[in-house]
Amino acid sequence: MKWEEVIGQELLIKQLKDSISENRISHAQLFIGKSGYGLLAIALAYASEVLCSGSESCYKQTEKLQHPDLHFSFPTINNASEKKEAISSDYIAQFREFVLKSSYQNINQWYEFLNEDKKQGFISVKEMEHIIEKLNLKSFEGGYKIQLIWMAETMRTEAANKLLKILEEPPAKTLFLLLAEDEKKILPTILSRCQKVDIHRIDEGKIVAKLQSVFGVDEQKASQIASRAEGDWELASNLVINSHLQEEFEQYFIRWNRAAVMAPKKPEFLKEIVDWSMEISGWGREKQKNFLQFCAEIFRQALLENYQAGQLVNNPLIYNNFKWKSFSSFVHGNNIEDIMEEINAAFFHIERNGNARIIFLDMGIKLTRFLARKRV
Secondary structure (H helix, E strand, O other), rough: OOOOOOOHHHHHHHHHHHHHHHOOOOEEEEEEOEEEOOHHHHHHHHHHHHHHOOOOHHHHHOOOOOOOOEEEEEEEEEEEOOOOOHHHHHHHHHHHHHHHHHOOOOOOHHHHOOOOOOOEEEOOOHHHHHHHHHHHOOOOOOOOOEEEEEHHHHHHHHHHHHHHHHHHOOOOEEEEEEEOOHHOOOOHHHHHHOOEEEEOOHHHHHHHHHHHHHHOOHHHHHHHHHHHHHOOOOHHHHHHHHHHHHHHHHHHHHHHHHHHHHHHOOOOOHHHHHHHHHHHHHOOOOHHHHHHHHHHHHHHHHHHHHHHHHHHOOOOOOOHHOHHHHHHEEEEEEEEOHHHHHHHHHHHHHHOOOHHHHHHHHHHHHHHHHHOOOOO
């Protein structure tokens, strides 16, 4: 990964370049931000520059994630049949394939790639022991050794404590790059040992331009997608690639809301919500989360429509002649906070591997009460 392959982020790239040219490379750095903002992409470009300093043969190695002084650690899932605790070296071939496909993907896409999207991985004490063993060896090229830890928030407490000891007394010419989406899950003692690098959302204009160049979509469509993606390139590209998913999500959203509106008058529609929740519970976790994000966005758009801000609506539902304006009248200031809170709670529990059937059923039924409220 080279700097020019990173989408946007010009100011941060300049700061990182300057830190290298001025020899201000902190031995432990924590990159914080969403994967879709370029968390891993930026860290890889930075690592490449530290290792290569303009050497094309070196860049070829880092581009394939095969430089001998660039080491990777990431969450793994134990294989029950082999009855052993997995470490990153067991999955390195799969990880390279995953990252080379797109360095903007997130942890749930990693689990989905491994066909383990109903499980959660972690970074173990055994992984830390393996890191210590590798880093105590001399570098192959005589320069830096770089240890990149992707999704550092998945470290078990014992593993984090072992890492802390390495950070306090690091081997010579060793650079630790910790990458995380959730700073709150990192031990305060590790935070205090790292220089923090914040990765912010990608500028919307940069996403529009990239969508046009990569997918050939027109400017209006690209702008609509970029607005929905909220600075997340992976989400934006998936919205283009999975356009059929948009139609499926629309169907399930409309089905849910029609049942929720009718249920207070005709209780038999509660069975429709039960059936709806059972079907969605059979989806993979990543798809469930994407659907919840879709629902949240549609409710936001409906609120804008209801309060005469239709010019700001960029994704009205149109599937099967859905009556968008009529539906929007049910979404207002007296229920939107509860609706969004319920969707966010469902997202939280799905992300933590909760029982999807119970989560969606509970959320589905609560919507009947929220939509029945009168506007004040």
